Amino acid sequence: MKKKLIGLLAATGLQILLTACSTTPPVYDLLIVDGTIVDGSGAPAYAGDLAIVGDEIVKIGDLNGATAIRVIDASGLTVSPGFIDLHTHADRNIIENHGAENYLHQGVTTLLAGNCGNSPVNLPGYIQTVEETGIALNLGLLIGHNSVRAEVMANDNRLPTALEQAQMESLVEAAMKAGAFGLSTGLIYLPGTYSETGEVIALAKVAAAQGGIYASHIRNEFELLIEAIEEAITIGREANIPVQISHLKVADNTMWGDSVIILGMIEDARAEGLDVTADLYPYTAGSTGLANVFPAWARAGSQEDFQARLDDPETRARIKADTIRKLNGARAAGDLSRITIASFDGHPEYSGMTMAEVTIINGLAPSIENGAEVAMDILYDAKASAIYHMMVEEDVKRIMQAPFTSIASDGSAVTFGEDVPHIRNYGTYPRVLAKYVREEGVLSLEQAIHKMTALPARRIKLGSRGTLAQGMVADISIFDHLTVTDRDDWSSPHQYPTGFEYVIVGGTPVIDNGVQTGAFPGKVLKRGLP
Ligand SMILES: [Zn+2]
Numbered sequence: 094m095k096k097k098l099i100g101l102l103a104a105t106g107l108q109i110l111l112t113a114c115s116t117t118p119p120v121y122d123l124l125i126v127d128g129t130i131v132d133g134s135g136a137p138a139y140a141g142d143l144a145i146v147g148d149e150i151v152k153i154g155d156l157n158g159a160t161a162i163r164v165i166d167a168s169g170l171t172v173s174p175g176f177i178d179l180h181t182h183a184d185r186n187i188i189e190n191h192g193a194e195n196y197l198h199q200g201v202t203t204l205l206a207g208n209c210g211n212s213p214v215n216l217p218g219y220i221q222t223v224e225e226t227g228i229a230l231n232l233g234l235l236i237g238h239n240s241v242r243a244e245v246m247a248n249d250n251r252l253p254t255a256l257e258q259a260q261m262e263s264l265v266e267a268a269m270k271a272g273a274f275g276l277s278t279g280l281i282y283l284p285g286t287y288s289e290t291g292e293v294i295a296l297a298k299v300a301a302a303q304g305g306i307y308a309s310h311i312r313n314e315f316e317l318l319i320e321a322i323e324e325a326i327t328i329g330r331e332a333n334i335p336v337q338i339s340h341l342k343v344a345d346n347t348m349w350g351d352s353v354i355i356l357g358m359i360e361d362a363r364a365e366g367l368d369v370t371a372d373l374y375p376y377t378a379g380s381t382g383l384a385n386v387f388p389a390w391a392r393a394g395s396q397e398d399f400q401a402r403l404d405d406p407e408t409r410a411r412i413k414a415d416t417i418r419k420l421n422g423a424r425a426a427g428d429l430s431r432i433t434i435a436s437f438d439g440h441p442e443y444s445g446m447t448m449a450e451v452t453i454i455n456g457l458a459p460s461i462e463n464g465a466e467v468a469m470d471i472l473y474d475a476k477a478s479a480i481y482h483m484m485v486e487e488d489v490k491r492i493m494q495a496p497f498t499s500i501a502s503d504g505s506a507v508t509f510g511e512d513v514p515h516i517r518n519y520g521t522y523p524r525v526l527a528k529y530v531r532e533e534g535v536l537s538l539e540q541a542i543h544k545m546t547a548l549p550a551r552r553i554k555l556g557s558r559g560t561l562a563q564g565m566v567a568d569i570s571i572f573d574h575l576t577v578t579d580r581d582d583w584s585s586p587h588q589y590p591t592g593f594e595y596v597i598v599g600g601t602p603v604i605d606n607g608v609q610t611g612a613f614p615g616k617v618l619k620r621g622l623p
Contacts, residue, residue: 128167133546175202175568180501200570210239210279236268250393272619275305297332315423520579
């Protein structure tokens, strides 16, 4: 009884103290005043202030007269949630480039990595290394089918045995229990391309049981695009798992315009009750390994196996025929200048050249047939990545306008100045805001921000990120929507966009007055945790 009374007195005392304090303005850690708030929900922008204590947004509204340790004057600027990029490969290089400058300068505060079937397999070990290194923004992970399959079956072109299937399932389960947000596939890439749908359904069921999503670089983005979308939807239905179709695109010249068909298929699936969504990058060019101009069967097994096939005249002729077919179709639409080398080990001088130019400096006229010949020669014992100009604006815009698509980069934490990578690594988000919102009106500012924040947050159930509201984590981007610009320069991609004045991760500025602060407040996010 006595204890209770003391408790009651203490509570009353606290009440009195709070009442007394309420006549003087509270002191916050950070105040962002006079900005135009676009809260991520898709609701109209409004003028307002925002107060932060620690890593949390504690108040939004008219905070006139409030005081704080730091005040950011956001007049003339847009204040939005930090951008959440569901499709990255940052697991490849976030440890070396833990500042992720190329993302911070775009207003991105959270990356989901491990896409297209490629991820670390031992998630606890990887997460520990990232946490020990420290990161500037938040990172979540998917577990990749290709990586799991390679761990169990190497690069074999066959179906798994029952034992191998069980081993893959237990690797997926372990990764999910370590906090992965779901399973990713890259069914167009090795070795995932050697799988059949049933293998993937069984793995997706394991991810589904843990509350994960299925994020897929589908089996074909070219002439078999429709069949590949069907497969992704089937996997969602059979495994009862939310489906995220990665970087949705129409990449075959014979199918340009068919975004109408594939968006209709996704709408039908959604109407059926399936949870199918997608993401896209705002470009008509993609980027992946140059060896993807070869047929997958030619690249099964080891590098020596590949070389042996090239050394055998009959097999080489078959590889060449299939490569010509791919160059005439999806990969180059019959024009080698549609392919640009992004990086080439052993031949750094190739970086930035088109495949037509590489063919010429190898002594041949730039026909498709010669391009296939040169590709087989130069990739015999080398690795390269390339940029493929293979889409059209009409499809990009139509996909962007679908209500279920998020903006994503398909980039990684690139090293500034190294190679000639796809400009999406630096420009994805500012490009949407500049070109597709401000210049062309494809989206409203509120719609675009929604596709960069709340929509992707909801997809992976990040309950405390993606909108600006009281109680949410203070991941915030502050930019000038009238001047924000990407540097649309393919030959010189290592340029930061302009317009992002402040980027805040968990209440800590990582970009301050346009300059990186060197703070590393980012966290490794885990499924199911706030
Ligand atoms: Zn991909």
